[in-house]
Amino acid sequence: xxxxxxxxxxxxxxxxxxxxxxxxxxxxxxxxxxxxxxxxxxxxxxxxxxxxxxxxxxxxxxxxxxxxxxxxxxxxxxxxxxxxxxxxxxxxxxxxxxxxxxxxxxxxxxxxxxxxxxxxxxxxxxxxxxxxxxxxxxxxxxxxxxxxxxxxxxxxxxxxxxxxxxxxxxxxxxxxxxxxxxxxxxxxxxxxxxxxxxxxxxxxxxxxxxxxxxxxxxxxxxxxxxxxxxxxxxxxxxxxxxxxxxxxxxxxxxxxxxxxx
Amino acid sequence: xxxxxxxxxxxxxxxxxxxxxxxxxxxxxxxxxxxxxxxxxxxxxxxxxxxxxxxxxxxxxxxxxxxxxxxxxxxxxxxxxxxxxxxxxxxxxxxxxxxxxxxxxxxxxxxxxxxxxxxxxxxxxxxxxxxxxxxxxxxxxxxxxxxxxxxxxxxxxxxxx
Numbered sequence: 466x467x468x469x470x471x472x473x474x475x476x477x478x479x480x481x482x483x484x485x486x487x488x489x490x491x492x493x494x495x496x497x498x499x500x501x502x503x504x505x506x507x508x509x510x511x512x513x514x515x516x517x518x519x520x521x522x523x524x525x526x527x528x529x530x531x532x533x534x535x536x537x538x539x540x541x542x543x544x545x546x547x548x549x550x551x552x553x554x555x556x557x558x559x560x561x562x563x564x565x566x567x568x569x570x571x572x573x574x575x576x577x578x579x580x581x582x583x584x585x586x587x588x589x590x591x592x593x594x595x596x597x598x599x600x601x602x603x604x605x606x607x608x609x610x611x612x613x614x615x616x617x618x619x620x621x622x623x624x625x626x627x628x629x630x631x632x633x634x635x636x637x638x639x640x641x642x643x644x645x646x647x648x649x650x651x652x653x654x655x656x657x658x659x660x661x662x663x664x665x666x667x668x669x670x671x672x673x674x675x676x677x678x679x680x681x682x683x684x685x686x687x688x689x690x691x692x693x694x695x696x697x698x699x700x701x702x703x704x705x706x707x708x709x710x711x712x713x714x715x716x717x718x719x720x721x722x723x724x725x726x
Numbered sequence: 727x728x729x730x731x732x733x734x735x736x737x738x739x740x741x742x743x744x745x746x747x748x749x750x751x752x753x754x755x756x757x758x759x760x761x762x763x764x765x766x767x768x769x770x771x772x773x774x775x776x777x778x779x780x781x782x783x784x785x786x787x788x789x790x791x792x793x794x795x796x797x798x799x800x801x802x803x804x805x806x807x808x809x810x811x812x813x814x815x816x817x818x819x820x821x822x823x824x825x826x827x828x829x830x831x832x833x834x835x836x837x838x839x840x841x842x843x844x845x846x847x848x849x850x851x852x853x854x855x856x857x858x859x860x861x862x863x864x865x866x867x868x869x870x871x872x873x874x875x876x877x878x879x880x881x882x883x884x885x886x887x
Contacts, residue, residue, distance in 0.1 A: 471728070471745035471791040492789075499787045500768055502746075512745065514792060540781070561858025562836065563772065566781040567788060641770075643857065 466502040473514040477521065477622060481597050483513045484618040491515055491620060493536055493572030496564050515571070521622060531628050535571025535621040542570060551632035555582050558636065560643050571621035577669055579610045580644035582636060584670035589650035589661035593625040610669045629654050633725035635717040639704055647710050649717035651725055657681040660718055665699050665710040676718050684726060686719040730794045734759065735803030743790040750774045752790035753800060761801040761831050772859035775832040776800045782839040801831035804838070814838050814876045821881070823872035825863035832859050837873045846877055849884045
């Protein structure tokens with residue numbers, strides 16, 4: 466890979482200052498960025514490490530909200546997000562153990578890979594993405610494949626998840642990459658049910674609103690029986706056609722509801 | 727170039743690294759600890775697994791600079807000075823848990839981390855934990871047996887045909 470200057474700030478303020486340099490990019494766990502740099506698809510002049518900043522790490526539950534620091538690893542979320550078991554289970558099934566010890570929730574959400582797990586949890590939970598300058602609702606945050614509402618140099622400092630009454634995540638794994646070929650996160654709150662789908666759409670994570678309406682009035686797998694997820698705009702590749710992914714969305718939604726209920 | 731200092735297998739070691747130097751390159755090229763292998767260099771295969779501050783990571787997907795000041799344990803830090811193998815290493819030998827041996831450093835480091843987290847894993851636990859470690863020779867059965875045996879459990883219950 467091309468060489469770059471490595472900077473390891475000890476605070477968010479120092480990191481923000483270092484990222485003012487036009488050639489600078491943030492580095493979180495690096496489990497996506499480093500392979501990308503090896504392929505010379507990305508060539509930052511400076512990498513600003515976010516993993517040595519204590520204020521960005523931690524999991525805490527308070528009054529129905531679970532807050533996770535942006536640089537918290539998947540392994541730590543899996544171990545400590547006990548207030549939101551479906552989220553802990555999702556984190557504990559990303560990649561493999563070694564990847565989970567480096568990869569972070571902030572890195573995953575900032576990258577917004579269309580097949581990543583965390584975006585579905587954030588969107589289905591109506592989470593709030595907290596940055597060094599503002600708070601962004603998940604519904605406004607995800608803006609298409611690898612695209613988010615983040616501005617240049619903006620850092621995810623944390624994510625706030627309202628804890629649901631019931632929730633479950635079902636991932637149909639692409640067996641080589643362990644990313645979601647399709648994944649569905651269902652979360653039931655007092656004011657309704659949210660269903661978010663990852664891995665399936667060319668636009669990245671999205672909400673299946675028809676299923677949300679059906680499940681909000683009847684939270685059972687049968688409630689989804691009469692629905693059909695549209696194949697329009699879904700990914701078609703050697704692993705599966707758009708129609709195959711559309712069917713997976715329905716099947717996984719039913720499994721998630723059955724597992725949550 | 728930056729001079730990095732880390733505790734590697736209990737000894738304080740220093741060496742120079744560029745920004746782009748990966749931890750595995752630092753260990754192999756700078757510290758000449760070549761037991762840690764580079765298989766795929768794309769964080770798929772797990773031959774490069776080492777422990778950083780007690781946790782297994784893929785050293786091909788971490789910059790050396792990120793490990794400055796950390797405690798690193800590699801395959802060279804497993805056996806005792808007199809060559810006595812750890813329980814995991816001995817079990818790999820006893821149960822023929824390797825053929826060519828290329829993946830073995832990563833397998834041993836992952837297995838050791840697993841048994842620290844979960845001292846009596848089931849066969850399914852072991853297989854799940856090794857998702858990020860690829861072996862192209864053995865078909866995994868003897869690796870699973872070795873780790874099961876190293877945990878002190880009776881391997882006859884999972885003996886592969």
